[in-house]
Amino acid sequence: MSVYEEYKKKLVSADEAVKLVKDGDWVDYSQTCTFPKALDAALAKRKGEVKDVKIRSAISMQPIQVVEQDPEQESFTFNVWHCSGLDRKYVDQGKAFYTPMLFRYNGSYYTKGYAPVNVAMLTVAPMDKNGNFNFGLTNCCMQEIVDAADHIILEVNETMPIIYGLEGDHINIKDVDYVVENNDPVGTAPAGDPGxxxxxxxxxxxxxxxxxxxxxxxxxxxxxxxxxxxxxxxxxxxxxxxxxxxxxxxxxxxxxxxxxxxxxxxxxxxxxxxxxxxxxxxxxxxxxxxxxxxxxxxxxxxxxxxxxxxxxxxxxxxxxxxxxxxxxxxxxxxxxxxxxxxxxxxxxxxxxxxxxxxxxxxxxxxxxxxxxxxxxxxxxxxxxxxxxxxxxxxxxxxxxxxxxxxxxxxxxxxxxxxxxxxxxxxxxxxxxxxxxxxxxxxxxx
The missing domain is CATH 3.40.1080.20 (Acetyl-CoA hydrolase/transferase C-terminal domain)
Structure with missing residues (x-):
């Protein structure tokens, strides 16, 4: 099977992909620009259907639907490694919780089993001819997240730039469960004028x-x-x-x-x-x-x-x-x-x-x-x-x-x-x- 045939076989809707999430699961949204917008919206639709699903992310750059659609945390609990202004608002409102960490150790929390991952969801650049998807703007601890995950769903987005990495910069189609497509622009945070x-x-x-x-x-x-x-x-x-x-x-x-x-x-x-x-x-x-x-x-x-x-x-x-x-x-x-x-x-x-x-x-x-x-x-x-x-x-x-x-x-x-x-x-x-x-x-x- 060619990588393109495998891609087509694994390509599903976001609604179908998030059925992988079960009661009590830990779901990882990765960090910053790699946030999976379509998958987040699809998972939020399952409010009331699933229970005690914990989501982990960092530095959110656009509204998080599992928070916005479930403010009473009937189904979802949102957790952040580091707060953006939006995350701060959620924490202030009791809709999100901070997880203390040092960034140099962030990946080790996954490899040592402190941060379990049942389902990893992340936005990546389009697949290349070898079946690889570049992590683009977020390297961070992406490799540790996907290595720890029981299931992996990729949200492919053509607006994600391709960035060459020292290591931990891509994942192959053979290693993922599902692929969804969403070309809404990845999140931005333009610099304001200094005072x-x-x-x-x-x-x-x-x-x-x-x-x-x-x-x-x-x-x-x-x-x-x-x-x-x-x-x-x-x-x-x-x-x-x-x-x-x-x-x-x-x-x-x-x-x-x-x-x-x-x-x-x-x-x-x-x-x-x-x-x-x-x-x-x-x-x-x-x-x-x-x-x-x-x-x-x-x-x-x-x-x-x-x-x-x-x-x-x-x-x-x-x-x-x-x-x-x-x-x-x-x-x-x-x-x-x-x-x-x-x-x-x-x-x-x-x-x-x-x-x-x-x-x-x-x-x-x-x-x-x-x-x-x-x-x-x-x-x-x-x-x-x-x-x-x-x-x-x-x-x-x-x-x-x-x-x-x-x-x-x-x-x-x-x-x-x-x-x-x-x-x-x-x-x-x-x-x-x-x-x-x-x-x-x-x-x-």
């Missing part, structure tokens, strides 16, 4: 950058602002090694700043594991030999990062306390995002001989009540989850400066952090530091 505070923070970090570094930058306004600064600068021969590629990198490629020529490993290749961006970014990545996907177990491994030598990691955070602890995933007990790869990259950057790790945030925020509060606080007590421990934090940046937390005692940490806090809160923070016995009489005020 003034984003640009000010980016300006604090920019002087630390130099020719030949390898960059990992997170997602959001500040990374996009920094990407714009770099694109307009004289910096050259930069490299990319990132868990998530977003539109900030597109500017760097288009301006000729990203060549990857100076990387000591994966030379000439920009490496990523998942993607979240605009259609323009997806089109740029399609069949692009300069870009390579790789599993999260490789990309986020501190050993890999250490080998990059001149490595710079830049990520956002929510709060820091005067001890240098950083929270990047909750506000009190309210869940916002997830641990993701922040600690992975902070660890790897510290191990690299010339590595630098930056955690960036606005110094303050204005709440819904119109009251300004500081994002640098005396100490964490209100249920905030510590994402990066103080021992792993290097630079903390706000619009007022960038300070190094490595190798300094508690009083100096407090002094440095207060120097980049919003001026309205500095006196109160000094008083708190005095009460907490982490302030010297000779400290700068």
């Amino acid at each position: 003034e505070i984003d640009r000010q923070i980016a300006n604090q970090i920019f002087p630390y950058l130099y020719d030949g570094i390898t960059l990992q930058i997170g997602i959001g306004g500040m990374p996009n602002a920094l990407g714009g600064l770099i694109a307009e600068s004289d910096l050259k021969d930069l490299g990319m090694h990132t868990e998530l590629i977003s539109d900030g990198y597109l500017k760097l490629y288009q301006s000729g700043k990203l060549t990857n020529k100076k990387k000591p490993i994966n030379t000439g290749k920009g490496v990523f594991s998942i993607c979240n961006g605009s259609r323009e970014l997806y089109d740029y990545m399609d069949h692009n030999f300069d870009i390579m996907s790789a599993p999260m177990s490789y990309v986020n491994n501190p050993g890999t990062i250490k080998a990059l030598d001149h490595f710079v990691s830049i990520n956002g955070c929510i709060k820091a306390d005067l001890y240098g602890q950083v929270c990047s995933e909750t506000v009190g007990t309210r869940h916002i995002s997830g641990t993701g790869g922040q600690l992975d990259f902070a660890t790897g950057a510290l191990e690299a001989e010339h590595g630098q790790s930056f955690l960036a945030m606005p110094s303050s925020r204005v709440g819904k009540d119109g009251v300004r509060v500081s994002n640098i606080i005396p100490h964490f007590t209100g249920g905030d989850v510590i994402t990066t421990p103080r021992t792993s934090v290097q630079y903390i940046a706000t619009e007022y400066g960038c300070v190094n937390m490595q190798g300094v005692p508690t009083w100096e940490r407090a002094e440095r952090l207060i120097s980049v806090a919003h001026p309205d809160f500095r006196d109160d923070l000094i008083k708190a530091a005095e009460e907490q016995k982490i302030w010297r009489a000779s400290n700068k005020r």
